[in-house]
Amino acid sequence: MHALCASTCLLAFLTGPVIRAQELDPLAHFNAERERMATRSMLVLGGWAMSNLLTGGIGLTQVPEGSEAGRFHQMNIAWNAVNLGIAIPAYIGGRKRMRSPIEMDLQATLEAERRTEQLYLINFGLDLAYIGAGAWMREHGRRPVNDPDLWLGFGTSLAVQGGFLLLFDGVNFLLHSRHGHRNAGSLWGHANVQPRPKARTSP
Numbered sequence: 001m002h003a004l005c006a007s008t009c010l011l012a013f014l015t016g017p018v019i020r021a022q023e024l025d026p027l028a029h030f031n032a033e034r035e036r037m038a039t040r041s042m043l044v045l046g047g048w049a050m051s052n053l054l055t056g057g058i059g060l061t062q063v064p065e066g067s068e069a070g071r072f073h074q075m076n077i078a079w080n081a082v083n084l085g086i087a088i089p090a091y092i093g094g095r096k097r098m099r100s101p102i103e104m105d106l107q108a109t110l111e112a113e114r115r116t117e118q119l120y121l122i123n124f125g126l127d128l129a130y131i132g133a134g135a136w137m138r139e140h141g142r143r144p145v146n147d148p149d150l151w152l153g154f155g156t157s158l159a160v161q162g163g164f165l166l167l168f169d170g171v172n173f174l175l176h177s178r179h180g181h182r183n184a185g186s187l188w189g190h191a192n193v194q195p196r197p198k199a200r201t202s203p
Helices: 002-015 026-060 070-098 106-141 148-192
Strands: none
Touching: 026 070, 026 106, 026 148, 070 148, 106 148
């Protein structure tokens, strides 16, 4: 139930208000929508990172140092410092591209869309690996090992962070894939009606 609510909220936020298609030609509209979705997704990632840094910092003051819970908060802080380091420059770059869009032809537009969807798919696979690694670390920590709390706490954090990223990348892939399929007809139609240069006639 919580995962369903989270995915619904994430979907609603990322889709947001739609740019009116009549204000832009189909290619420019398509590219603007892709940039808007990607930029808004960085707000989601940055928000998740900030909340984890805040709760992790508070949590460290409430639990014994070196305990399983303490290791959990430590990993959350380290992991989301990286997330925030990705989200901030990506958001700033996305805003710049939205203010000064680069004109792209059909081939460049389709290639940019393909790369975006491929990136989310690759990340989706990595997220599954994070979850699996977290589960393995927890299982390893239950055995006679040095500092089992480290293995258990880090493993739980890795599984939680991987679970969020799995949801994040999965929703974003579905949004971009739907965006591409929904607009494919108008993009190809726009390309087919573009004026062609007149053939030269002999004098």
